[in-house]
Amino acid sequence: MSQTVTRADFDQVMVPNYAPAEYIPVRGEGSRVWDQAGREYIDLAGGIAVNGLGHAHPALVKALTEQAGRIWHVSNGLTNEPALRLAKKLVAATFAERVFFCNSGAEANEAAFKLARKYAIDVGGAEKYEIVSTTNSFHGRTFFTVTVGGQPKYSDGFGPRPQGVKHIAYNDIDALKAAVSDKTAAVVVEPVQGEGGVLPATKAYLQAARDLCNQYGALLIFDEVQTGVGRTGSLYAYMDYGVTPDILTSAKSLGGGFPIGAMLTTETVAKHFGVGTHGSTYGGNPLACSVAEAVLDVVNTPEVLAGVRSKHARFVSRLNEIATKTGAFTQVRGMGLLLGAVLSDAYKGRTKDFVVASAKAGVIVLQAGPDVMRFAPSLVIPDADIDAGLDRFEQAVRTVLGQ
Template sequence: MTESTQVSRSDFDRVMVPNYSPVDMIPVRGAGARVWDQQGREYVDLAGGIAVNALGHAHPALVEALTEQAGKLWHVSNVLTNEPALRLASKLIAATFADKVFFANSGGEANEAAFKLARRRAHDVVGPQKHEIIACTNSFHGRTLFTVSVGGQPKYSEGFGPAIEGISHVPYNDIDALRATISERTCAVVIEPIQGEGGVILASDEYLKAVRQLCDEHDALLIFDEVQTGMGRTGKLFAYMHSGVQPDILTSAKSLGGGFPIAAMLTTDRIARHFGVGTHGSTYGGNPLGCAVAERVLDIVNTSEVLEGVTERNKLLVDGLMAIAADLDVFESVRGRGLLIGAVLSPSWKGQARQIQEAAQREGLLVLQAGPDVVRLAPSLIISTQDIHEALERLRTALSALVG
């Protein structure tokens, strides 16, 4: 099938496994915070590929990095290392708590590596009995069998046979529940600093500090899943930096590559040594193309200009959403941090997040949902003020149409 072959949304139903239900338009081009579909219609993008397009679409610096690397070296396998991977790993280490980095292709793979490493470390240090993992209800950590078992949403794990053993779930932000569950058999506690798929809910600093203390008391590792919150999304390079609570393992993906598939697991020397030669791997993990792009993303995002700009853009969006709420009574609150924002639907609008998403699309606006009761926004970290104002106007028009 060549580029000139005409395709349409109906072709999806004909050729693709039906695990997705994409909307009826197909985007073909993007620039900054705007995309255009096959008919040339323009949309303002507040979805960001689900918090992936950190620098918008077709950012010139990322196009340059990818094009330059594509002319040099694509893939060499992990029998060899490569320069972009070593540069990117060194910069991630310099910017964070970490001493060592493992590269993969997706957030699910990074979390899979994190959970395996936690169990391997406990096995080596204590024994096989110390293998239990504690996660939070309504959490999301990926789509592999291991990660859906750790994730606290049964809808993603039901129907795939017996769940992986040794995993329990406690309510988010509830330190008493964790205290009652953690034991000498616990090898790790995994937390999203902000639950994205679960509704854009923040963990309090006090909660995270208490979790850190409990993990230390029980010799359990603290894993932060920052797949959605990392790489500047919250106004700091990683969300753990807001609380000052340092994890033992951190996972990153989504915005790390600015749209190119890449993920990373960050950890310390003390823990990394338990992944000896041959214990884990990824064919494409750390490939030169992905690492070259991610290095450029990191160079741009990890600056005061971009990170401070995230906070400024948050205020514009939140103020605009609350103004809409005051007029239309559609949102009862707006929560989140930086450019991961959840607009919580008011009682009379409960369950209508999908309808709002569809209405927004009809007005040339792309938004997300985080469950049936929350409209989620995760735009480019450098979206312009003009694009924000235009997006808010289109959202207001869409909601007004629903009101009738």
């Protein structure tokens, strides 16, 4: 028998590490969701860049339900067909030669950082273990990944941090040159900083990172948890830049809403994860891999990827129009359908106000820190939903500004 639950129940039964909105979505279709009261919202957040094909996409529903009738889980002492099919497609579509499956972006990054250190120590000795990261970066919520991430607010208060992590300014080539040395095991970069304010890397910065890693025998890791699987208009953002990493992490849109993560790498690097060195109970789960295979089949097509680029132009044009009319934003930046609108000085620190007002206007948006509004909708969102969603967003902006 089903139980009636409300938002008030969250405060009674859940650990208070989240502060969710007052409404509870119960159904979604395409880029629209409905809450318990039947109120409709246009979703321009995509579950934080997760629902890459929107809600209840027929291809994903079909893949999940068909696999559910076959087999749900096997231990990692066995393998399964969906995992092997998905791995083969990822290898065929990218630089990678080997794939490790897990359940989230944090787990994919944890695996990447462990592998990078294992490789470096095996090849270069015990002192080659440092990881160079950037300030304002985000790589997950395990203790290792929040330490590598450049936001102390996520790692403070938990005692001594893992050692050997350096943080430098993003897009600062001189700082990068000063940080990388013979002790460097890896440099990790988000091609677009997501949580850090939707800030794209410059090609020169990524190329410098590649060159320095080559020079010092370090590995280049691209965290593409948020930028991957079509989000930028290419299957992965490294393809936009023409700079190839040694390790790439993927999650979020890879499962279209079903939990899955993946670490992609070369055969040379992968062999340092021998049997027993790392693992995941649910990694490579048949249900998750079946859904992710369907996601790839839909997203990795010229039509969808070109559509992301055209929808980017539509989004940017409309957001700039809102900025001109209201004065709320000074800049719109990002790639593909990962976009940020930077608040004007008068409204800095108020992203939460815009998120709340937007929900009241019937549109779901995100924040990327206190000063940047973030948008990460479905990659196949109809143009009509973009227009209607941003109309509602403009209404919310005017409410906050008192216009």
